[in-house]
Amino acid sequence: MKIDSVDFFYLALPEIQNIGDGSQDSLLVRVTADGHVGWGESEAAPLVSIANWCHPMSHSACKPMRDTVLGQTLDDPADIDRITVAVQADGLDTAQTDHTFSGVEIAMWDLLGRKLEEPAYRLLGYDRAYPKTPYASMLFGDTPQETLEGGKRARAEGYRAAKFGWGPYGRGTVEEDRDHVYAAREGLGAEGILLVDAGTVWVDDVALAKPRLAALQETDATWLEEPFIGQALTAYRDIAAISGSVKLAGGEGAKSFYEAQHLIDYGNIGFVQIDTGRIGGLAPSKQVADYAVAKDITFVNHTFTTQIALSASLQPFAGLEHHTLCEFPVQASEMAVALTGGATVPRDANGDVLVPDAPGIGMEPDLAAVKPYLQDVQIRVNDEEIYRSSTIS
Amino acid sequence: MKIDSVDFFYLALPEIQNIGDGSQDSLLVRVTADGHVGWGESEAAPLVSIANWCHPMSHSACKPMRDTVLGQTLDDPADIDRITVAVQADGLDTAQTDHTFSGVEIAMWDLLGRKLEEPAYRLLGYDRAYPKTPYASMLFGDTPQETLEGGKRARAEGYRAAKFGWGPYGRGTVEEDRDHVYAAREGLGAEGILLVDAGTVWVDDVALAKPRLAALQETDATWLEEPFIGQALTAYRDIAAISGSVKLAGGEGAKSFYEAQHLIDYGNIGFVQIDTGRIGGLAPSKQVADYAVAKDITFVNHTFTTQIALSASLQPFAGLEHHTLCEFPVQASEMAVALTGGATVPRDANGDVLVPDAPGIGMEPDLAAVKPYLQDVQIRVNDEEIYRSSTIS
Numbered sequence: 001m002k003i004d005s006v007d008f009f010y011l012a013l014p015e016i017q018n019i020g021d022g023s024q025d026s027l028l029v030r031v032t033a034d035g036h037v038g039w040g041e042s043e044a045a046p047l048v049s050i051a052n053w054c055h056p057m058s059h060s061a062c063k064p065m066r067d068t069v070l071g072q073t074l075d076d077p078a079d080i081d082r083i084t085v086a087v088q089a090d091g092l093d094t095a096q097t098d099h100t101f102s103g104v105e106i107a108m109w110d111l112l113g114r115k116l117e118e119p120a121y122r123l124l125g126y127d128r129a130y131p132k133t134p135y136a137s138m139l140f141g142d143t144p145q146e147t148l149e150g151g152k153r154a155r156a157e158g159y160r161a162a163k164f165g166w167g168p169y170g171r172g173t174v175e176e177d178r179d180h181v182y183a184a185r186e187g188l189g190a191e192g193i194l195l196v197d198a199g200t201v202w203v204d205d206v207a208l209a210k211p212r213l214a215a216l217q218e219t220d221a222t223w224l225e226e227p228f229i230g231q232a233l234t235a236y237r238d239i240a241a242i243s244g245s246v247k248l249a250g251g252e253g254a255k256s257f258y259e260a261q262h263l264i265d266y267g268n269i270g271f272v273q274i275d276t277g278r279i280g281g282l283a284p285s286k287q288v289a290d291y292a293v294a295k296d297i298t299f300v301n302h303t304f305t306t307q308i309a310l311s312a313s314l315q316p317f318a319g320l321e322h323h324t325l326c327e328f329p330v331q332a333s334e335m336a337v338a339l340t341g342g343a344t345v346p347r348d349a350n351g352d353v354l355v356p357d358a359p360g361i362g363m364e365p366d367l368a369a370v371k372p373y374l375q376d377v378q379i380r381v382n383d384e385e386i387y388r389s390s391t392i393s
Numbered sequence: 394m395k396i397d398s399v400d401f402f403y404l405a406l407p408e409i410q411n412i413g414d415g416s417q418d419s420l421l422v423r424v425t426a427d428g429h430v431g432w433g434e435s436e437a438a439p440l441v442s443i444a445n446w447c448h449p450m451s452h453s454a455c456k457p458m459r460d461t462v463l464g465q466t467l468d469d470p471a472d473i474d475r476i477t478v479a480v481q482a483d484g485l486d487t488a489q490t491d492h493t494f495s496g497v498e499i500a501m502w503d504l505l506g507r508k509l510e511e512p513a514y515r516l517l518g519y520d521r522a523y524p525k526t527p528y529a530s531m532l533f534g535d536t537p538q539e540t541l542e543g544g545k546r547a548r549a550e551g552y553r554a555a556k557f558g559w560g561p562y563g564r565g566t567v568e569e570d571r572d573h574v575y576a577a578r579e580g581l582g583a584e585g586i587l588l589v590d591a592g593t594v595w596v597d598d599v600a601l602a603k604p605r606l607a608a609l610q611e612t613d614a615t616w617l618e619e620p621f622i623g624q625a626l627t628a629y630r631d632i633a634a635i636s637g638s639v640k641l642a643g644g645e646g647a648k649s650f651y652e653a654q655h656l657i658d659y660g661n662i663g664f665v666q667i668d669t670g671r672i673g674g675l676a677p678s679k680q681v682a683d684y685a686v687a688k689d690i691t692f693v694n695h696t697f698t699t700q701i702a703l704s705a706s707l708q709p710f711a712g713l714e715h716h717t718l719c720e721f722p723v724q725a726s727e728m729a730v731a732l733t734g735g736a737t738v739p740r741d742a743n744g745d746v747l748v749p750d751a752p753g754i755g756m757e758p759d760l761a762a763v764k765p766y767l768q769d770v771q772i773r774v775n776d777e778e779i780y781r782s783s784t785i786s
Binding site: 012016017018019020021022024025043044045046047048050051052054055056057058059060061062063085088089092093094095096097098099166199200203204229231232233253255256258259262266278375376377378379380381382383 | 405409410411412413414415417418436437438439440441443444445447448449450451452453454455456478481482485486487488489490491492559592593596597622624625626646648649651652655659671768769770771772773774775776
């Protein structure tokens, strides 16, 4: 097969709020080859990635991605590997490259899986998929009372694990943070798996993170996620050395296998969280999963957007029986819900998430349902239209 | 002062060739505040950075940069620091953020320097600037004979150091590479400082780099630059352990202080090469220079574009007397030359480069001269024009 077309569908709510909710927009990617179709999704800043796809060449290591991808042969996983190497070389000097490519790469796996009638996780080398325990991923409330209610809601909905993140956490006093963490634990109940996400709020300042550890230890939190930006390896290492029962989690911002590897090797994280929509797609995520196994730490998906993104993010660690936690977006926007026509990744009687036993990534977009959210993008350079968004008929 | 406007001027040759020459286009940035003006330059993929500047918000950690920068107070270096922290938080999930911000940040230093009548290096904390020994930066020839001629030309033009990079190097046999390196040494003469740039050609494969070391050692090369991509820290470390007299150089792709720090701490490089147009501007570059001093390795600028970029790139290590090498672009395009109306960073009788003793970054663009190269960019989303390039009157 030859890659005939790649279309980006930039979807967005009519109004984007200034909150940490990544499901407010989406960059859906469709790849076609010889009549076969595959779907993927890149995370965040759709217009920046669209520009990365179509921009005029700067020099030999800074080319528009479409010149590298279109027309390529796509018959088996080795082709995806070859195309990836070419994209990384041709986009070396464009920082956005891996973000942009993620959706394209996922769509290539999806297409190949559909063609070969195999789930993507099999093409990645797993024999079977194991159920995952979803954790409800939500924002901290504006008040501890709201956080408490969030925890109760998650519990009432049957979640055995929940993550609270962003919002006021880390921005006020140590005491205020303590109140939120205790409220989360109370809402979730003593048995629930409690996860806390600091959303990089302390940047690289170990002294700010340190006094927050006690409340996390007292409430038996399983992890403290992203106390720092992902590049602050020394800060991660310093907190990991004193965090005791609370492990560090990080890696969602990783834009390559290497960045995740550095957090594992030099930051001493206990959970590596990979967003297939940022790191470059399924193959580099699987490479991180293999590395996590080798280093005896735990792989977790990072997903706070759609069910297509969720299903993609499950494939790289589907076959790891003991890596059981799975981020499950519970506050997805109406647009994110519409994207799959309300369909979700299946769950068993126990509430566990099942990786779809279907070809490719196993989820399909409902284009008609998201048509109202489609953003029409037009880019002109010197009166020449170099990009115009695809339409939904 | 308040930042009133930020303009991006996307300049490009009429035809961009598929070669490793980064001077074929440029993203010139102008910042104004209360009637004062400053200039900077971001490296590569201008349209991607323009999209980063103006894109619709995705969520709270993925905002258009203009929303964060415009209207900010700019009175002293602490303001630049504060604006940088805000830009990084608001652009956390956009991989292109530091590339884009580089030109804006440099322009803020330039503006502040002009206002305070101080060179940027003084605002960065240096008392004085020391001369730098320029190395002629050129591509390997297609044949060893062409490489030889390049070396001779550099020598005839008075360069005491030259770097040969990209082209065929690393893509053919070990023997072919040896011929090129010997040709470079012959052309440059026995006394010249010989530098070799592999342009990340071996990605992360130590086995491919290893057999090339002998020719570099035999010809007394000072450094081997970028045998691998900047994230392949383990590969850098492994080659550094056996490279003997030839030190590793790297860091040009660093998109933050941290990435440079990791190459120093974990990759064991001997020369850290920083592009102020990529890393986020002058302040993170100065931070790397301080770190290089602390770790007893050498800071070098990375510049393969214009004289404005060159002057900016000198500021962060201007005051380091013993960090003497300086990349000096000798094959700049006609557009890059025109950008400063043919003006270059000054040199002394010895041929050494002098950091301009002038306010800000000390170089000024000749807008009239580059008007023919100005690219007119228009971006529309849902029939609303969200971006239109500034014109040159």
